[in-house]
Amino acid sequence: LIMDTFHLFRGGSGFNGLGLIQGDLIANFHVNDVPADVPREEQGDEHRIYPGDGILPTSQILQTLQKIGYDKALSLEIFKREYWELPPEQVAADGLRKLRTCIANAAL
DSSP states (O other), X not given: OEEEHHHHHHTTOOSGGGGGSOGGGOSEEEEOBOOTTSOGGGOXXXXXXXXXXXXXXXXXXXXXXXXXXXXXOEEEOOOOHHHHTSOHHHXXXXXXXXXXXXXXXXXX
């Protein structure tokens, strides 16, 4: 399985079901966030923003991943068009910093 915070949110199923999956069945987990000012039903790939910058329960998601035994990569997957105008190194560094902050906030 390849899981993605955006698709769990956008699909409307929520995040509680994540706790029912065996962590070793997940090959990769894409992490991103979504803005509060766009309704869920209208959000598209271009609304994927840095983790921790939006309304997703990132701490809960990361804690659940740990509980189910997921021990592989967290992959940053963001498509906000404004990021495309920045140097890729800056986007990667900002994304890593924000993801590390989310991990620290989840007390992992």
